[in-house]
């Protein structure tokens with residue numbers, strides 16, 4: 001069943017407008033009587049029936065609220081060092097499917113790509129659309145936010161979460177499993193992953209000074225686009241969010 005995020009608070013009768021209304025009527029060619037899933041911006045998920053298709057939008061009647069949540073128990077913010085080209089698209093799509101709550105693109109010293117000003121804003125708009133599509137496909141209850149491109153300093157200041165982990169390719173003592181077990185019941189976590197060029201010594205010190213714990217993801221060097229997915233899978237496995 002198709003899922004649509006409606007930027008309005010939940011109500012028994014709602015109107016879907018703009019891009020989603022066009023998608024329903026012109027692409028999916030849905031008709032009155034057809035059923036969809038909706039998620040309101042106050043987090044209510046429900047099954048709804050299309051009652052009419054009009055020029056200004058698609059009218060729906062909500063039939064039944066859905067109790068089950070598709071969200072993980074831990075709120076993970078992924079701070080991803082800017083990676084080249086399509087890699088960021090891939091990273092954002094997979095992180096949303098996995099259950100990330102927010103994504104921060106980070107301009108790091110060894111990032112090959114440089115993004116500033118309007119170019120950075122346009123990229124974030126693109127990545128936000130990718131996040132929304134991935135959230136629909138994976139039946140998320142929220143659309144994770146892609147934050148504006150930030151420096152390491154800005155990212156650490158604006159994402160001061162209780163637990164912080166930095167996946168550091170030169171870490172050869174502390175593994176992710178031990179680090180996670182040391183966090184107790186994990187409710188929120190900042191996960192920092194470097195770009196293709198890796199994490200600089202200065203960035204590592206900055207992160208550590210803000211309470212981030214450097215961890216190893218094993219003895220192999222993972223690509224930037226692999227490391228975040230592997231770390232997210234391990235964390236969600238550890239919290240039981242991939243099933244018991």
Ligand code: SAM
Nearest residue numbers: 167168169193194197198216217221222224227
């Ligand atoms: N340029 C680095 C090098 O050659 O050693 C590799 C960087 S790696 C492509 C990109 C990022 O993935 C790293 O900065 C780190 O955050 C993460 N990563 C990859 N392999 C890792 C590992 N074995 N342990 C911890 N983090 C890893």
